[in-house]
Amino acid sequence: MRNLVRTIVRIWLGPPIGARIKQGGYSTEYLQRAWREPSYGLLRLTRLVVPVVSWFQTTPLIDQPLIWAERAVNVFRSRLRYPLVDWSKQKRCVGGWRDCLHVLRIVFLFGTLIGWWWDPRWMDYFIGYLIADMVVACTGGVLVWSEDSLNPDRTLLRGLLNFGEGIVGFASLYLYCNCLTTSCQSGKLVPITPGEALYFSAVTAATLGYGDFVPLRSGPGYTLVVSQLAVSFLFVAFFLSAFVSAASKDGGKDGSSR
16 A cells, blocks of 8 residues: 555656745745846836735645645654655645645536536635636746746646636636526527536637627626636737747757747
8 A cells, every 4th residue: 555655656746856946925035026127017017016916826825734734744753853854845745736736626616617516605706716816827927936937847737727727717607697698599598508608618718709609798798708818818928928938948958049
């Protein structure tokens, strides 16, 4: 059993390398760096605001249990005179822990979409918070803490996961806000299934048009569509930035300008 656990950990976390990570969330270092940089206008304002807003992200929250577990284990290890662990500072441990919770977040959003759990009094706001968290993470990953990323390839993969999370999250909002109808009965309230809401959300995110389903002529419907389009364009900018960054690094390695 112990060997099985070790094998699973090795598959998920990889070899025990010594790379370290800075603590996530709000940091005065990012504010000081943005304050000293010769940027201006909207770019400067974004780089000043994002580090402050990141204090309310899920990253500091999901990192905290790992820190607590590390402290608890070190209490016993210190009494037994064993070497102390530093899980909260190892890139592989922090990245693996965060990825586990990202997978759980996708499962949670899918469960919300198909009706496993739902409380309209607060779930709408919680899904909105998760979507806002994705936007802040995407913006900060490109404009603020890109050089402190755990891994550029992981950042790109996480962007794809966040894009999928956004599609499922908006689908849940479309479904439970009752703001969709079929194109043949526009203006009339027609029950929409979770699959149809997911289809509409994916089509809207891809900016392919409404298709078979359209939003009702109401404030919530149009607001959700415009918000999702804005988030989708942000992710497009994120992917382009990641691609250009990777291409420039490859060009610098071999001396090519392509």
